[in-house]
Amino acid sequence: DAKTTQPTSMDCAEGRAANLPCNHSTISGNEYVYWYRQIHSQGPQYIIHGLKNNETNEMASLIITEDRKSSTLILPHATLRDTAVYYCISNAGGTSYGKLTFGQGTILTVHP
Amino acid sequence: GAGVSQTPSNKVTEKGKYVELRCDPISGHTALYWYRQSLGQGPEFLIYFQGTGAADDSGLPNDRFFAVRPEGSVSTLKIQRTERGDSAVYLCASSFLRQNTGELFFGEGSRLTVL
Numbered sequence: 001d002a003k004t005t006q007p008t009s010m011d012c013a014e015g016r017a018a019n020l021p022c023n024h025s026t027i028s029g030n031e032y033v034y035w036y037r038q039i040h041s042q043g044p045q046y047i048i049h050g051l052k053n054n055e056t057n058e059m060a061s062l063i064i065t066e067d068r069k070s071s072t073l074i075l076p077h078a079t080l081r082d083t084a085v086y087y088c089i090s091n092a093g094g095t096s097y098g099k100l101t102f103g104q105g106t107i108l109t110v111h112p
Numbered sequence: 113g114a115g116v117s118q119t120p121s122n123k124v125t126e127k128g129k130y131v132e133l134r135c136d137p138i139s140g141h142t143a144l145y146w147y148r149q150s151l152g153q154g155p156e157f158l159i160y161f162q163g164t165g166a167a168d169d170s171g172l173p174n175d176r177f178f179a180v181r182p183e184g185s186v187s188t189l190k191i192q193r194t195e196r197g198d199s200a201v202y203l204c205a206s207s208f209l210r211q212n213t214g215e216l217f218f219g220e221g222s223r224l225t226v227l
Contacts, residue, residue, distance in 0.1 A: 103154055
């Protein structure tokens with residue numbers, strides 16, 4: 001799986017959009033980009049994943065650049081409950097799609 | 113609820129003792145995963161089961177660690193001769209393996225402290 005690089009921490013005001021970047025410049029053509037988050041003292045929670053196209057679900061949007069070397073997770077209206085560590089992960093899918101390589105992630109703090 | 117359940121939530125033991133950690137996956141999920149998370153780090157993959165068999169155990173750190181899933185549902189992670197460095201949160205996750213991508217559902221973890 002390709003290495004991903006994320007900022008160590010970010011801040012966001014409540015009600016504003018949180019845009020979390022991720023670099024994955026060595027990603028190969030069959031690797032997906034996954035995002036998980038982990039709220040303090042809980043297990044990781046799946047957010048979204050994508051291959052080439054932008055994706056949106058009830059939690060977030062995922063914007064992947066055309067060259068697939070970077071992506072941005074967007075939480076459109078951040079709340080205090082969105083304060084968590086956000087992990088960007090690349091994974092080739094197939095039978096090993098659950099074998100995820102978590103990095104250090106981005107600590108997102110949403111403040112009032 | 114109907115999520116992944118892990119017991120115990122906290123376990124304190126002494127160096128050299130044997131420990132078992134249990135995971136009850138979501139009903140019907142065929143795939144089960146164990147991860148370990150040390151303080152300040154992201155989770156690290158340990159082992160993955162598809163049904164009853166261990167499909168990939170490449171993340172187990174050494175032969176003191178062993179996991180079973182005898183009936184394809186509940187799994188037990190076993191640690192022999194525990195060491196202080198084994199202290200961590202042990203996370204279990206499950207999923208449907210019906211497609212080649214998808215989400216893992218994680219439990220809240222078992223926090224192991226080895227004194």
